[in-house]
Amino acid sequence: MAPVKNGRHLFNEIPEGYPIPGKTTVYDESQTIDLDNAPLNGGFLVKVLVLSIDPYMRGKMRAANTKSYSPPFELGKPLENFGVGVVLRSESGDVKAGDHVYGVLPFEQYIVRPNLSGLKIIKNEEKLPWSYYVGAAGMPGQTAFFAWKEFAKAKKGETVYISTGAGPVGSIVAQIAKNEGLKVIASAGSDEKVQFMKEIGVDVPFNYKTSTVADVLAKEGPIDIYWDNVGGQTLQDAIEAANTHARFIECGMISDYNTTEKYAVKNLLNVIAKRLSINGFLVFDLLPKYGDEFYQTVPAMIARGEIKFLEDKKQGLDKVGEAIYEVQSGKNHGKSVIVVADN
Amino acid sequence: MAPVKNGRHLFNEIPEGYPIPGKTTVYDESQTIDLDNAPLNGGFLVKVLVLSIDPYMRGKMRAANTKSYSPPFELGKPLENFGVGVVLRSESGDVKAGDHVYGVLPFEQYIVRPNLSGLKIIKNEEKLPWSYYVGAAGMPGQTAFFAWKEFAKAKKGETVYISTGAGPVGSIVAQIAKNEGLKVIASAGSDEKVQFMKEIGVDVPFNYKTSTVADVLAKEGPIDIYWDNVGGQTLQDAIEAANTHARFIECGMISDYNTTEKYAVKNLLNVIAKRLSINGFLVFDLLPKYGDEFYQTVPAMIARGEIKFLEDKKQGLDKVGEAIYEVQSGKNHGKSVIVVADN
Numbered sequence: 172m173a174p175v176k177n178g179r180h181l182f183n184e185i186p187e188g189y190p191i192p193g194k195t196t197v198y199d200e201s202q203t204i205d206l207d208n209a210p211l212n213g214g215f216l217v218k219v220l221v222l223s224i225d226p227y228m229r230g231k232m233r234a235a236n237t238k239s240y241s242p243p244f245e246l247g248k249p250l251e252n253f254g255v256g257v258v259l260r261s262e263s264g265d266v267k268a269g270d271h272v273y274g275v276l277p278f279e280q281y282i283v284r285p286n287l288s289g290l291k292i293i294k295n296e297e298k299l300p301w302s303y304y305v306g307a308a309g310m311p312g313q314t315a316f317f318a319w320k321e322f323a324k325a326k327k328g329e330t331v332y333i334s335t336g337a338g339p340v341g342s343i344v345a346q347i348a349k350n351e352g353l354k355v356i357a358s359a360g361s362d363e364k365v366q367f368m369k370e371i372g373v374d375v376p377f378n379y380k381t382s383t384v385a386d387v388l389a390k391e392g393p394i395d396i397y398w399d400n401v402g403g404q405t406l407q408d409a410i411e412a413a414n415t416h417a418r419f420i421e422c423g424m425i426s427d428y429n430t431t432e433k434y435a436v437k438n439l440l441n442v443i444a445k446r447l448s449i450n451g452f453l454v455f456d457l458l459p460k461y462g463d464e465f466y467q468t469v470p471a472m473i474a475r476g477e478i479k480f481l482e483d484k485k486q487g488l489d490k491v492g493e494a495i496y497e498v499q500s501g502k503n504h505g506k507s508v509i510v511v512a513d514n
Numbered sequence: 515m516a517p518v519k520n521g522r523h524l525f526n527e528i529p530e531g532y533p534i535p536g537k538t539t540v541y542d543e544s545q546t547i548d549l550d551n552a553p554l555n556g557g558f559l560v561k562v563l564v565l566s567i568d569p570y571m572r573g574k575m576r577a578a579n580t581k582s583y584s585p586p587f588e589l590g591k592p593l594e595n596f597g598v599g600v601v602l603r604s605e606s607g608d609v610k611a612g613d614h615v616y617g618v619l620p621f622e623q624y625i626v627r628p629n630l631s632g633l634k635i636i637k638n639e640e641k642l643p644w645s646y647y648v649g650a651a652g653m654p655g656q657t658a659f660f661a662w663k664e665f666a667k668a669k670k671g672e673t674v675y676i677s678t679g680a681g682p683v684g685s686i687v688a689q690i691a692k693n694e695g696l697k698v699i700a701s702a703g704s705d706e707k708v709q710f711m712k713e714i715g716v717d718v719p720f721n722y723k724t725s726t727v728a729d730v731l732a733k734e735g736p737i738d739i740y741w742d743n744v745g746g747q748t749l750q751d752a753i754e755a756a757n758t759h760a761r762f763i764e765c766g767m768i769s770d771y772n773t774t775e776k777y778a779v780k781n782l783l784n785v786i787a788k789r790l791s792i793n794g795f796l797v798f799d800l801l802p803k804y805g806d807e808f809y810q811t812v813p814a815m816i817a818r819g820e821i822k823f824l825e826d827k828k829q830g831l832d833k834v835g836e837a838i839y840e841v842q843s844g845k846n847h848g849k850s851v852i853v854v855a856d857n
Contacts, residue, residue, distance in 0.1 A: 439776075443795070
C-alpha cells in the first residue's frame with residue numbers, strides 16, 4: 172500500500188496567557204508513513220484512536236529550562252498526553268495486532284513503539300467506549316478515586332465542596348462522595364453544567380458566575396472537605412468556610428494557569444486556627460498504591476451505570492488547539508477527548 | 515492573719531496592633547484575700563508561682579463575638595494562661611497542701627479552685643525548676659514534641675527549616691531534628707539568638723534581619739520539612755524552597771498576629787506541583803495521643819541535659835504587659851515566664 176499521511180499536532184510557541192489554536196499549537200500533515208512496510212525492529216505499530224485533553228497540559232507549555240513536576244513539551248514536536256490506540260502490526264511477543272494499548276502517546280495518527288514500556292494493554296471486558304479509558308476509567312477517574320482514598324477521611328454526614336463539579340474529575344468525586352453519604356456542594360460555570368450536576372446527585376449545585384462561592388458556602392457550609400480544581404479566590408473562600416479539621420485536596424488551580432500574576436491568598440492564618448490539612452498530589456504518585464483496585468472496580472461500576480460520565484468529543488487531530496482552549500477557559504462540557512480515528 | 519493583697523493582671527482594652535503595656539493590659543491590686551480563712555467549700559487554695567507568656571495569647575485579645583479556636587479574654591477580667599501553683603490549703607481529697615498543680619490559671623496571685631478539673635498534679639521527680647513546666651516540659655515542649663511526631667515523617671539526611679529557631683518551641687524542634695539526623699536550618703532575629711542556635715547544634719543558624727530567608731534557603735535547601743512559626747513572606751519563601759513531598763508544620767504565624775492587613779501568599783500553585791502537605795494543628799488536640807509519652811520521656815531528657823532550654827524570666831505579676839509586648843515583637847530571648855512568687 173502507498174504511504175498515507177501521518178498527521179501530527181505540534182507544540183509551536185510558548186503562550187503568555189491562554190493557548191491560542193493555530194499559534195500555540197499547529198496541525199501538521201507533512202509526514203507520511205507506509206503502514207505495511209514501516210520497519211518495526213522488533214516493536215509494533217499503533218494506530219491512535221483517542222487522545223485526552225486535560226487542564227494540566229497548560230503547565231507543560233513552558234520554556235524548557237523551567238522546572239516543574241511534568242516535563243515541558245518540546246517546541247516543534249508533537250504534544251503528548253494519555254490516549255488509546257490499536258495495534259496494527261507487531262513483531263513483539265508481548266503484544267499482537269488487534270490489542271488496545273493505553274498510556275501517554277504523542278499527538279500523531281500512527282506511531283511505532285519498540286516495546287510496551289509506559290503502556291498498558293486494555294482488555295475492556297466491560298465493552299466501554301475506548302474514550303472512557305482516558306476519562307472516568309482513565310487518568311481523571313484515577314485522580315478522583317486515588318486522592319479521595321488518600322486524603323478525604325470522609326465521614327457520613329460531612330459536607331464536601333467541589334469546584335468544577337461538572338468536570339471529568341469533579342463529577343466523579345461528587346458521585347463517590349454521594350455514595351459515601353456526604354452532602355455535596357459543587358460549582359461550575361454554566362446552567363447546563365449545573366443541570367448535569369443535579370442529574371448526578373449533587374445536593375447544592377450552583378453556577379459560580381451567577382452566585383458567589385462565598386455566599387453559597389456561608390449558607391450551606393461549613394465544609395469538611397474541599398476538592399480544589401480552581402485555586403485562587405475560590406480556595407480563599409473555601410478556607411473561610413472550612414470547618415475545624417477540614418481536609419483540602421489540591422487537585423488543580425486552573426484560575427492560576429493562564430495568568431502571570433498569581434492570586435494571593437490572604438487568610439492562611441486559618442490553617443492553624445482551624446487545624447486544616449492541605450494536600451497537594453499528583454495522580455501518578457498514587458498509581459502504585461491504588462491502580463490495581465481502580466481497574467478492578469471502576470470500569471465495572473461505569474458499565475453498571477453507577478458512575479455517570481459526560482464526554483465532549485471532537486473529531487480529528489486538527490481540533491486539538493480548540494479543545495485545549497476550551498478546557499483552559501472552561502467552555503468544554505464533559506471530558507474533552509479528541510477522536511483521532513473511530514477504530 | 516490579716517487579708518493580703520491579691521494582685522491581678524487584667525485585660526483592659528482590645529489592641530489594634532501590638533498590645534501596649536498598661537493600656538491593653540493593666541496590673542490591679544484592688545483585691546485582697548484572707549489566706550487563712552477564705553472559704554474553700556470543699557476545694558483548695560493555690561498560690562500561683564509561675565505564669566507563661568506565649569505568642570498565641572494575642573489571638574485571645576479580641577472582641578467577644580469574634581470566633582476563634584481559643585476563647586477570647588474577657589475585658590476587665592484577669593488574663594489566663596498556663597502556670598504552676600502550690601496548694602496552700604485544701605478541703606479536697608484529691609489534692610493536699612504542698613502539692614504543685616499545672617494548668618491554665620488566671621493571672622492572679624491566689625486562687626480558689628473547687629476541684630482539679632483542668633489541672634494536673636506535677637510530681638517533678640526530676641527536680642526541674644517549676645518554670646520548666648510551662649516551657650520545655652510544658653506546652654511549648656509539647657507543641658514541638660507532639661506535632662513533630664504527628665506530621666514530620668522525618669528521614670535521616672533530610673533538611674528542615676525552622677523559623678524562630680531560638681524560641682521555646684523552635685529550639686526544641688531543632689534539637690529533636692538534630693537527634694534524628696536531619697540537617698537543621700533555623701532563623702531568629704538577633705545575633706545573640708543565632709549564637710544560642712549554634713550552641714544547641716543548628717547546622718545553619720542565621721539572623722533573618724541581616725540575611726534574607728530566600729537566599730539562605732536557595733543555598734542550603736531544598737527543604738523537606740518546614741516548621742512554621744512566622745507565616746507570611748517566610749512561609750512563601752519556604753514554599754519556594756520546598757522539595758517535592760515536603761511537609762509543612764503550621765505552628766504559628768506571628769507575622770500576621772499584629773497586623774490588620776494579612777500577608778497574601780502568592781505561590782500556592784506549588785502545593786500541587788511539589789505535592790506539599792500543609793498541616794495546621796493545635797497542641798491541645800494532640801494531648802490525648804501523645805501526652806503520657808511526653809511526660810514519661812521529656813522531663814527526664816531535660817534533667818539529663820539532652821534538651822537544652824533558655825528562659826527569659828520577669829519577676830512580678832505587674833511585668834506581664836512588657837513580657838507580652840516582647841514576645842509579640844520578638845524581643846524576648848528564651849521562653850518568657852512571669853515569676854509570680856518564688857515558692
